[in-house]
Amino acid sequence: MSVRCMAQFVGREAKYSGVFSCIFKIFQEEGLAGFYIGFVPHVLGEVLFLWCCNLLAHFINTYAVDDNVRISAVCSKESKLW
Structure with missing residues (x-):
């Protein structure tokens, strides 16, 4: 509408x-069907967008993020920040 x-x-x-x-x-x-015109393309667009975002997050987590990096220096008790 x-x-x-x-x-x-x-x-x-x-x-x-x-x-x-x-x-x-x-x-x-x-x-009654007049109220749902464009509903299916909208839902398909949302599903495609979410799929692309999840695929991008997977590639970033798999290839761009190094699991060997430790952040414990910021949060350790020996640090002078605590």
């Missing part, structure tokens, strides 16, 4: 006059 209202504003049309008229018109013209 928000995309349709934004497109109406940009195109300077007057199909919807408010939220309730938008809901009524979508239900009247397209039925």
Whole structure:
């Protein structure tokens, strides 16, 4: 509904006059399925984005991060910071 209202504003049309008229018109013209147009591509985009982020994190953790580096000098009791 928000995309349709934004497109109406940009195109300077007057199909919807408010939220309730938008809901009524979508239900009247397209039925209940009209509210879910674009839902599947949005979900697929989110899944693809999460998959790419996890793949990138895996590559960074596997190839870029050295496991032999110790950070114990900052947190040890012998350190002068404590």
